[in-house]
Amino acid sequence: MTEQLQKQPSARVPIHLISGFLGSGKTTLLNRVIDYYKAADVKVAVIMNELGDVNLDGQFVDDDVPMAEMLGGCICCTIRGDLGLELKMLIEEHQPDVVLIESTGAANPMEIIDAVTEAALYIRVELQTIATVVDGPELLSRSRRGGRTYRLMQDQIRCATDLIMNKADKLGPDELIEVQQLIRELNSYAPLTITVRCMVELNMFDPSPGRQAGTDARQLHESHVCGANCSQEGHHHPHDEQTTDMGISHSHVMALTYYFDGPVNSYDFESLISRLPDDVYRAKGIVTFSDTNSRFLFQYAYRELEFTRITPQGKVNDVAVFIGEHFAKDALVQDLVRLHEGTGSTGIAP
Numbered sequence: 617m618t619e620q621l622q623k624q625p626s627a628r629v630p631i632h633l634i635s636g637f638l639g640s641g642k643t644t645l646l647n648r649v650i651d652y653y654k655a656a657d658v659k660v661a662v663i664m665n666e667l668g669d670v671n672l673d674g675q676f677v678d679d680d681v682p683m684a685e686m687l688g689g690c691i692c693c694t695i696r697g698d699l700g701l702e703l704k705m706l707i708e709e710h711q712p713d714v715v716l717i718e719s720t721g722a723a724n725p726m727e728i729i730d731a732v733t734e735a736a737l738y739i740r741v742e743l744q745t746i747a748t749v750v751d752g753p754e755l756l757s758r759s760r761r762g763g764r765t766y767r768l769m770q771d772q773i774r775c776a777t778d779l780i781m782n783k784a785d786k787l788g789p790d791e792l793i794e795v796q797q798l799i800r801e802l803n804s805y806a807p808l809t810i811t812v813r814c815m816v817e818l819n820m821f822d823p824s825p826g827r828q829a830g831t832d833a834r835q836l837h838e839s840h841v842c843g844a845n846c847s848q849e850g851h852h853h854p855h856d857e858q859t860t861d862m863g864i865s866h867s868h869v870m871a872l873t874y875y876f877d878g879p880v881n882s883y884d885f886e887s888l889i890s891r892l893p894d895d896v897y898r899a900k901g902i903v904t905f906s907d908t909n910s911r912f913l914f915q916y917a918y919r920e921l922e923f924t925r926i927t928p929q930g931k932v933n934d935v936a937v938f939i940g941e942h943f944a945k946d947a948l949v950q951d952l953v954r955l956h957e958g959t960g961s962t963g964i965a966p
């Protein structure tokens with residue numbers, strides 16, 4: 617613990633995702649981050665996701681920490697729809713300052729990013745960090761063999777905002793150089809730390825308003841590509857080949873979450889969506905139209921826009937999430953603000 621953490625003043629709960637291949641050291645890191653928050657008096661809640669029906673790793677997490685266990689499936693596909701609900705319940709019940717999510721080692725991070733941003737429909741959250749723990753020796757050995765698991769590890773590295781190359785104690789000096797080169801070829805932007813037992817400076821987990829994860833992602837995975845068994849060994853991803861290489865530069869936001877402060881005109885809204893650049897390939901959200909006095913869930917994918925009229929039971933935010941690469945977030949925010957005369961709010965720092 618090096619410094620007192622600044623709690624985020626806004627009402628948005630920062631989400632930090634810990635990704636990384638099976639056995640790479642995610643729980644080791646999770647426990648370190650929990651201690652870090654506790655020492656700084658930051659209230660943390662945890663979501664742990666396991667493919668199996670038992671959360672063995674959860675036994676080693678501090679009993680005082682509110683935890684939701686999502687078992688028996690992967691949040692990137694089979695139980696993905698539950699993530700929003702779990703987040704909402706956890707936040708409403710415990711009012712944490714920050715939420716940590718540990719994904720399964722088989723999860724495709726792009727799908728989780730999609731699921732977390734979907735949760736923004738129900739609750740004010742902001743995905744800030746995707747820390748990928750890389751199993752150094754495993755990456756090296758798989759790089760020599762190739763295959764789908766190696767491709768999954770590559771995806772996890774590409775999506776990271778922060779990279780931790782762990783298990784350095786199991787590598788010789790030449791191997792250490794080789795594995796760093798491998799990682800840097802995949803993601804040259806995210807800060808990379810070489811560790812044993814994830815001993816890393818933890819300031820990547822500080823709540824920092826305006827930071828949105830995905831900023832450093834260099835590869836976006838097509839939506840809906842994840843199969844029931846994700847990318848477990850022996851249960852390979854049926855659509856792995858659909859992964860598309862789309863370079864995205866460091867300074868470009870991948871997911872923009874925008875909360876409306878009030879109803880907007882339906883024609884203006886449709887017009888904005890029709891003008892979205894091609895680089896925004898996915899958008900979704902809930903919007904209230906001033907001219908029809910109705911609320912709609914909207915879905916936008918591959919330039920098709922769909923509306924479903926909704927009558928939410930509980931409190932639901934009017935919010936729009938845009939996912940893409942290389943898009944001009946500032947211009948889009950301005951367009952959105954103009955929809956309701958400058959009253960909207962985003963997590964993007966001015």
Ligand SMILES: Nc1nc2c(ncn2[C@@H]2O[C@H](COP(=O)(O)OP(=O)(O)OP(=O)(O)O)[C@@H](O)[C@H]2O)c(=O)[nH]1
Pocket residue numbers: 636637638639640641642643644645673720721782783784785786811812813814
């Ligand atoms: N040699 C070595 N072992 C490590 C290191 N970090 C973690 N381990 C061990 O690796 C094993 C897996 O660590 P975890 O932190 O449980 O990894 P995980 O990514 O949470 O594992 P899953 O939840 O199964 O995907 C444990 O036995 C750790 O003690 C390291 O730097 N070096």
